[in-house]
Amino acid sequence: MTGDSLAVGQRSLGDPEVRYPLWPPALGGDPATSTEDVAYPVEVDYDYGRVPADLFGRDAPGRVDRWAALLPPLTTPGLGEGGTPLVEVEDAVFVKDESRNPTWSHKDRLNRCTVSAAVGVGARGVVVASSGNHGASAAAYSARAGLPCVVLTSAAVPPAVASFLAAYGAVVLPVPVEARWGLTRRIVEEYGFHPVSNLGVTHTGHPFGPEGYKTVAYEIHADLGVPEAVFVPTGYGELLFGVWKGFAELRRLGVTTEVPRLFSCEPAAGGPLHRAVSRGLPATWIEPGDTDAYSIGCPVNGYRGVHALRESRGEPLLVTDEEMRRAQTALAGRGLWAELSSAAAYAGYRQVRDSGRSFDGPVVCVSTSSGFKDIAVAAHRPQPVDPAWPEVQAHLAKAGITP
Template structure:
């Protein structure tokens, strides 16, 4: 399906008048606008005037290729990503990204980043991740027949390490401070394609957030244009991708409005909230311990600033306890999601604002990815009826 792409260039977010060729994918941000302190990302630009009117009339379903004209060339084969359901809970809609092939939103990104690696002729891919991104990158690399190296943390959940290794990836558990230097070495000496960040502040892969736009396309088909979208936010690639998707729908005349975007970060850090409050493109913060390890980041990316600022949205910080309460309530309604995923619902509750229209909380990943999952021992129970009856009575049954 890669021949259907209308992608024409990579454009700087630091200065949109600066454009670069579409190939190779830029993985270290915009060289013209970045400084030793701040790195500005690039995004993919398209021949929007050639988009056919019927593109957004297509039914949603797995495989991002249905949106191929507005994605980078899809050289990587699909695993059936996208087409995730929208579930109504407490008067808001939950976009359940745990239904993707590796049970997280990262599959949309990695369909595009691994496509970039294949298009560039790379001999393999490398990523720094202790969770969703590593598992997804390993799966899409395996599907594409590429070797994969994942630089992980020694204290990441053991089940995640097994998950990543199951795809044949090499997992290197190293201290966090060593991940980026090692990734650069693997890129420079082995020619591997990086599918995670190499720059001082987060820019990531130029193609990656394009995959997240498809969430906006699907939401448009499922619920129209929401009044607000709440997004668990680490480096800001997801919230920016969703925002860009809605701006494209408006640009193409499919819709006349866009939603307000709300970033939802752990109160233990919150660099995007700090950047927005201070008017800076990116800041570093000291991160306290949080169980929401998937989004507990020490630095934000400029993409998140653009999405929140330009949409008229806001930043919400939630404690682990607030996220855990939202996580429990999601589970009681049939959705078992990672603590970091529950940040969106927790953020919506904490903001306490009424909206004139649908509200969507993006839930990013399965509860399987959480710390400590699988560590609770199973203690045999006396099967006699009095004991069983007492256990059930204690649970209100």
Template sequence: MTSPASASLATGQRSLGDPGIRYPLWPPLSRGCPRTSSAHMSYPVEVEYDYGGVPPEFGAGGGSGLDRWAALLPPLLAPGLGEGGTPLIDLGGGVHIKDESRNPTWSHKDRLNRCTVSAALGVDAPGIVVASSGNHGASAAAYAARAGLRCVVLGSAGLPPAVASFLSAYGAVVLPVPAEGRWPLTERIAEHFGFFPVSNLTPFHTGSSFGPEGYKTIAYEIAADLGVPGAVFVPTGYGELLFGIWKGFDELRQLGLTDRVPPLYSCEPATGGPLAAAVRQGVPAVRVPVGATDAYGIDCPVNGYRGVLALERSGGRPLLVDDGRLRAAQQELAAQGLWVELSAAAGLAGLRGIRPSEVEGPVVCVTTSSGFKDKAVGAREVAAVDPSWDAVRSRLESEGMRAV
């Protein structure tokens, strides 16, 4: 049987700042394109493939999850945890939820970290280092453990105990530090210990070239389950997820497996929104002040160029959502049996904030992670109640329940 690593048709890396600039596949670049980037702008690189070698039955057999799509992924050297293959849930009214909370560490980041940890193994790194206080750190720690690598997670000072426990469970070394120290320390640890950085090191987000490739599989799965939707609404921080979904749909179109790419809508907190600001100003990336929001998972002061490309090339546009709309979307999902963290509800919040006539056909909203990831989880105590029948009956009737 062909292994996912040997099945890869990846051939090299290409600059997104200048597509004419190419690099070998190894080593994977994690600081963007060195020839087009400057102190003022950071351009990522992407992985290229031999599309002519893609079999006609692409995705039809030979594995599940990410392994199913190994031909158009970087070499999957890291053992998997069952990531991918998440359900597409019909909410009714033509709205579908791609529920990424069903991944092994309950977030979309598992698709990315199968690829980034593969990059670390490919360069014989003894471990990985990541700056994250949430989904990315937990996922990176899990995949490092699975691959037998050490992992250092630089989290924010005041890391909630539940999050710290989640990270530590995988054997990661968790170092809560002030936010301004996380990225310089990431670079120092990478240089001193030879650890592979699986998070960003540049002023405007670039990150590992291998990572966003894992997100393409979301597009492959949506197309396999639904066809090409009328639009896709994506919770957006730095824009890696947005880019990966766009690239996946674009590859399917290039291969003749679909006839178009759906418009993508980025959904950012209204208290910041650097991607929306970059599009509005017609620039590749910007830094914006960030206000208070409980959507900490996508609360970013800068965007990456990948997000700008995804919106331009898909014909989509950026959306801003406030916490009130996010909570309404979170509650709507909970009423359908889906518990997601506040950031993960941004896709549905974005859809509910536009005119229904703006999109045609079925739409997909990506929910990125489980409600267990919200910082306030576990803070609310449920008080004991009077167990007498009269008290219990009265309480249930006050909730609108009626006797049969």
């Protein structure tokens, strides 16, 4: 299976001339270009000249395995990740519904790659710091690969998500947020575990992970061609980068001639990428305010996001919780129940549309995960209703339903 990969090495995003061998994954980013203030991530490089000519035919796209040539070596069987649908929610506005993945979020595309890396280096286990989707997904792929997994999480995790994190047999340790990175490093060093979350000063993440997100772009292209714009819920910017890189590869390979404009959609309560771009910096730290969009509330951006916005002539957007809530309700009214954080993309699109700008071609909003992961889920119990007919009629009338 790994023989399919055309990956040949790692390359710094800080300076593309700085290269490393493919193994081991450069977990802390590129030491050659990084400083005390910013860590530059590395990305995976491929032998693009050997990509099979029929890889990007516009037939049914299949799942992540189909694109093994342009992914890091997939050393371990997957769970049928990828192959998610585009659902049209307005005329020429499509939602890429990533809640159809094995653990019901986009993170499965990333963890197919990161856990493959853990197997590839012969790790004794996997360790991840996460409050939600990433942790559960890493736990699932570790289980699939037969590796133990330690999830360093927060005691403030939403109730349904607590069950989710524990479901796959991982050791789940709720610890204070500031203790997570130190513990991650120690479990790596003393137990020989492989980390699949960040180790760098600013965010670098796992170098193989964002490669998995390229498949979102490949699938959009297979179903729709190149859209005019793609709106992406943005925390550390790994998904944003992966979507950009996927489209950039299609152009590089001569399959397409354009890349779509990318719009990063961060919670207005924070928004380090927005600030970094506004100030022309590679990365900034911010003091995040309150937001219920816990999956994308980050104190620092990763350089990948800056890179993706610049190269796609994209824009950073900030969306309020209220805008996300309205977008979430609008999506549910079209039959899609997205996590609040996931509705950030559609909220960003609506913000741009309502400002009077329009798009000449189709637009895609990536919805990363399911409404089941939200903070408010399971917080209330339904109140019984008197089944007497006049009572029921009163309830229907209140909802505007009359005989």
